[in-house]
Amino acid sequence: MTQAVPFLTLDALAVGASAIVTQVAAGDVAEDGVSLSRRLMELGFVPGEKVRLLKRGMPGGEPLAIKVGNSTFALRRFEAALISIQPE
C-alpha cells in the first residue's frame, strides 16, 4: 500500500461509512507507560484493516462504536483521532 499523507482521521468518519486504516499515530503515553497506539493496534487497528463507524454516543458524538475485523470497540474521540484513514 502507498503511504498516503494522513488527511483524515477516524473521528471524522460519518456514521455508517467505511474506511481503511493507513496509520496509527503514537499519541500520549498512558499513565502506566504503555502507548495508546500500541494498544489500538493490538485491538486490530493496524494499517490495511477495514473499519466502519457504527454509532456515535450522545451528547457530543462521543464515544464512537467502531467495527474492526469482527469486533466492535467503543473509542473516545481523542483515541479515534490517532487513527488515520483512507475512506472507501
Added chain:
Amino acid sequence: MAVVEKTVPGVHNAPANALPPVVALLGNPNCGKTALFNRLTGARQKVANYAGVTIERKEGAFNSQAGHTFRVLDLPGAYSLTAHTPDEAITRDVVAGLRRGDAAPDVLVCVVNATNLRLNLRLVLEVQRLGLPMLLALNMVDVAKKRGVVIDTARLSQELGMPVVETVAVQPGGEKALVAALDAMLPLPQVVTKPLSAIDAVSVEETQREVRRIIAAAVSGDDEASSTSEKIDSVVLHPVVGPIILAVLMFFVFQAVFSWAATPMDMITGAFEHLGAVLGEYVPEGHLRSLLVDGIIGGVGGVLVFLPQILILFFFILMLEDCGYLPRAAFLLDRLMGGVGLSGRAFIPLLSSFACAIPGVMAARTIQNRRDRFVTIMIAPLMTCSARLPVYALVIAAFIPSREVLGMMNLQGLVLFILYVAGIVSAMLVAYVMKRTMGGKGKHPLMMELPAYHWPHLRNLALGLWERAKIFVTRVGTIILSLTIILWALSSFPDAPEGATQPAIYYSVAGIIGRGLEYIFAPIGFNWQICIALVPGMAAREVAVGALGTVYAMSQTGDELANSLAPVLAASWGLPTALSLLAWFVFAPQCLATLSTVRRETNSVKAAWFMAGYLFALAYVAAFLTFRISTAIIGG
C-alpha cells in the same frame, strides 16, 4: 515501544513433582474463558484475590477420563501481555512465572472465540514466543458453525504448531476434547520460559499480517457481513431509543430489587425475630440473653436482611453482563458521566448502591481505570441505600405533615425525593471535585469492546450468584459479626446503677460516648438521645431506629415501634433538629460494614479513613447549615 524490565526467566516445576500440573486458561476478554473454566471445574473452584491486589484469582481442579488430576487457573482476560490494565499485568506476571506464590503454569490453554479469530489469534502468536507448552481451544465453535464459518483445525494446528481442539463451554460435554488433548500432552516437558522481551521481537503489524495469513489458509466463510449483534446495536445504541431502553430497563431492575425482595426480607426479619424470641425463652434474663438476642441475632439479622436485594440486583447485573448489554450501557452513559469525571462503567456500581453500598463497592471491580474506580467507590455511599429508608420514614412520619403540595405531590413523598436527589447531586459534585484535585492526565482511554450479544446461560449465572452470596455471607459471619458484638458490648456495659432514672443504655459506654458526642453535635441540633442512638447505628443505619426506641424506653419492636416512636419524637424534638438529622443521614459514614468493604476492595486502610473523614465533614456541614437556616426561618 513498550518497556519490559522484568526479564527473569520462569523455572517450571519438574513433572516428577507430586503436585498435579497447573493448566492456565488464557484469552481475550469475552472469549468464553470463564464459562469454560466453570465447565471444567464445576463447583470445584476457589475464588480469592491475587496477593496485594483486588483482582479475582480463580483456581479449580478436575480429573480427566484417564484419571489424571489437573489444577486450573482462570487468568484475567487480556488483549496482550504488554499490559495495559492491572488485570493484564497479573496475567503477564503469572504466565511469565514472575508472581510470588504462583508458580508459572505447566501448560497454557489459549481460549479463542472461534467467531473472532482475527482479534484472538494475535495474543496466541504473542504468547507463543515465550516457549511454554500450549494448546488452542477453539471456543464457541457452535456459534461459528451456525454463522457458516468453516475452520480447518488440522491446518490451523499445523500453522500454529500446537494442538487445536474445539470446545463449546456452554454445553455439557463441550470440554471433552480439551480434556482428552491435555491427557495426550502428558507428561509435560520441563521448559524454561523465554523472557517477556521475546514478545517485542516481532512488531504488532507483523503479527497481525501473520494472523491474516493463517486465517486465509485455515478459515473460510468468515465474512464481515452485518451480524445480528449489529442489528440489535442499531436499536440499543440509537441516540434516542437507546437511552429510553436503558431507562426502562433500570427502572425495572430498581423496582424488582425493592418489590421482589420484600417478601424474602420479611421472612428473614421474621425468622430472626422468631429465633430471638425462642432463644429468649430458654436463656435467662441477663447479659447472655442480651448478647444473643439483641447483639448477635439482632445485629447479624439487620445486615443479612439485605441478602435478597443483593442477590436480585446481582442476578440482573450478571445477566446483563453475560448477554453483552453492560458495555452498551456504559457506552450510552459515557459522555454523561464523563462530565463529572466518571466513566460510563461507574453506572452499575452506583445503581447497586441504592440497594446497599456494599454490593456497589464490590461491583466497582468492573472499572479498569484505577482512579475512576476509586472515585466511584468513594461516592457509592452517597446513593441512598435501603438501610436509610427506615430512618427517613420514621423522621418524615413524625415531622412532615402529609399534605398536598403543588396540587399533585404529597409533601412527605417530596421530602423523601429531595433526600434521594441530594445524595445524587452531592455525589456528582464530589466526583467533580475529586476529578479536579486528583487530576491524573485528564484524558482517559476508553477502548472498550462491545462483544457480540448472546443468550445468558443459567449455569454461569447460578455460579456467579453463588459466589456473590458466599462473599456477602462470609463478611456478615466474620467482620460484621465481630463489629456487632463490640457495639453490643459498648451499649450494654457498664450496667445501670441502682435506682437509675434513665434507660440502661444511658449509663453504658455507648451512652457515655453519646453524651460526650453531644458537645460536638449540639451545634447541629442533636440531643443526647440522638447521639447515643448513632453509636449502635454504626452496625447498620436502620439499627438507629431500634436504638432510639431503646433510648426513649419503648418496649415495642418493628412497625409498632415506629408507630409509637413517631409521636414521642414529634413531642421532644424541634423541626430543625429533625431536618438536621435527615441531612446528616444523607452523608454520614455510619455504616462500618461499608467502610470495611471499602478497606478490603481498595486494599487500603487509608481509603476507608478518607471516606469516613470526608463523609463526616460533609454530613456535619450539611446538618449544621440545615439546622441553622431552618432555625432562623421557623425559630427553634
